[in-house]
Amino acid sequence: MNPLKLVKRWSWGSTKGPEEKEETFDPKVHLDYTPPSKKITLEDLLLKQSPTASPIAGTVPFPLLSSEGVRAYRRALFQKDVIDKCASSPFPGTLVLRDAVKQSKFINDFWTHPETMRIVSEAVDVPLEIVMPTEIGHTNIQVEGTTIPEMARNLKVEPSLEKVELSAEDRAYDPLxxxxxxxxxxxxxxxxxxxxxxxxxxxxxxxETYIKKGDGESQKVEGPQIGHAVMLQGGEVRHLAARAKGVKERISTITSYRSKVPNIYDSSYMTNVRPYADMNTMYPEWTNYRLRKLRDELTHYLDRTEKEQNFTQATEEVQDLINNQIEYLQRTSRQMVDPEYSQRLVKEYGKPAYYDAPRIWQTVRTLPSFEELAFSTDDERKWRPDSGYWMDLQKSMETIRRGKPLQSVLGTGVWDQTKRYYMGDELLRQGLNEVFLDWLGCTGLWEVYGKL
Known part of the structure; x- marks a missing residue:
């Protein structure tokens, strides 16, 4: 890159306050894209590529926004309407903005512009489309303050150059x-x-981001600098995001995608976002996106059959198509846990337990009373006896009996047939963490776990 261009690009001029009207997105002004210098493959990470995955696990950071683009994005992000309608604070010093795209035309136009879509698609060698509007530009802000208004007052269009004094402990920070x-x-x-x-x-x-490799080691991917982006096939690789230290502010924004390629398994689920998302907004968007995917799959099949001369319909192929769509619709439905039920359980058991549910299950399975309590609950259907989850459990147990792989939110695997498969396993397989905690409470195992 031309050094003069670099100086021009990152020479910040004076800017007005965030109350200034947002700009109109122009890729010629607001983008300054250079392709990533390296793409990290699943093979590089010693990971097997599933039939539905891209061979690209992620990229190193690459330039995406110009200095004008960064300022314009921040100006759009810090508008009063965005803060008032989109901000929440999980804890002091952290501000989360969701659905900003519905308050800001600039943010919407930036992420949905054909040029931006081309860039992100080429980065992972797969044509992508945005999952749904509520997952455009999810923004995490690390800034001083204890309340939303206080943190919002510390946000300026001009990126902060202030540093925080690092302690010896900070300098020794090891996120692993x-x-x-x-x-x-x-x-x-x-x-x-x-x-x-x-x-x-x-x-x-x-x-930085750390990715768990196939040999158990961790590979570091440097975090992007200002105006830069990084692509990650995050649904396929297990990863960790390290906390940032030494700066007054850290603002990162994330947009989620799925593949547009027909007949590609869509592994999306809502476990990570249900505890804090607005279900009244998210569930209708989720439904529409999933039904569009279903429509596209059926249209692709019909187009192929109608265009092929002398087409001979293979019964097995049609049956697979139908079964796949039935399963897709069921997974779509199961992810939409009743909002009141979900919120009650998250409040009762706590968000830490919700997100830590898989590890809790591992611990619970080692308890002396585990087999007795779990077996009696499942055998007698003491928990929600009329629930459709019992049919899911029986279907999964039959899949295990046949030695077939089970698709989970954590990937595909063959169940060890020497171990009994419980309702707890089934609920975690589907990513229904709050429902799992409800079942765990019914068994009495949650009470035993709490005494450890």
Whole structure:
């Protein structure tokens, strides 16, 4: 890159306050794209590629926004309507903005523009489309303040250059050993994500992403600097996001995608977002997106059969098509846990337990009373006896009996037939963490676990 261009690109001029009217997105002005210098493959990570995955696990950071683009995006993001209607704060010093796309035309036009879509698709070698509007530009803000108004007052269009004095403990920070990772080891709810940085990162410690390799080791992917982005096939690779230290602000924004390729398994689920999403907004969008996917699959099949001369219909192929769509519709339905039921359980058991449910299950299975309590609950259907989850359990047990793989929110695998498969396994397989906690409470195992 031309050094003069670099100087021009990151020379910040004076800017007005965030109350200034947002700009109209123009890719010639607001983009400054350079393709990623390296793409990381699943093979590089010693991971097997599933039939539905791209061979690209992710990219190194690459330039995406110009300096004008960063300022324009921040100006759009910090508008009063966006803060008033989209902000929440899980804890002091952290601001989360969801659905900003519905308050800002600039943000919507940036993420949905054909040029932006071309860039993200080429980065992972797969044509992508945005999952749904509510997953456009999910923004995480790390800034000083204890309330939303206080944090909002500390947000300026001009990126902050202020640094925070680092302690010896900060300098020794190791996200692989420290429990304070901003997002612990996890898979994303959606197949692909683009993470874009809107803050200065010079002098920052942390902020990287670590990917779990097939040999159990961790590979670090450097966090993007201001105006840069990184692509990750987060639904396929287990990863961790390290906490950033040493800067006054850190603003990253994330948009989620799925593949547009027909006959590709869509692994999306809503486990990660149900505890904090507005279900009244999310469920209708989820339904529409899933039905569009179903429509596209059927249209693709019909187009092929109608265009092929002397087409001979294979009964097995048609049956697979129908079975796949039935399963897809059921998975679509199961993810829409009743909002009142879901919120009550998250409040009762707590968000930490919700997100830690798989690890809790591993611990619970080692308890002396586990077999007796879990078996009696399942055998006598003491928990929600009329629920459709019991049919799901029987179907999964039959799949195991036949030695076939089970598709889980954590990937595909063959169940060890020497181990009994419980309702707890089935609910976690579907990513129904709050429902799992409800079942665990009914068995009496939650009470035993709480005494450890």
């Amino acid at each position: 050993k420290d429990a304070s990772a901003i997002i612990p080891w996890h898979y994303d709810s959606y197949p692909y994500v683009c993470v874009m940085m809107l803050s200065e990162t010079e002098g920052m410690i942390g902020g």
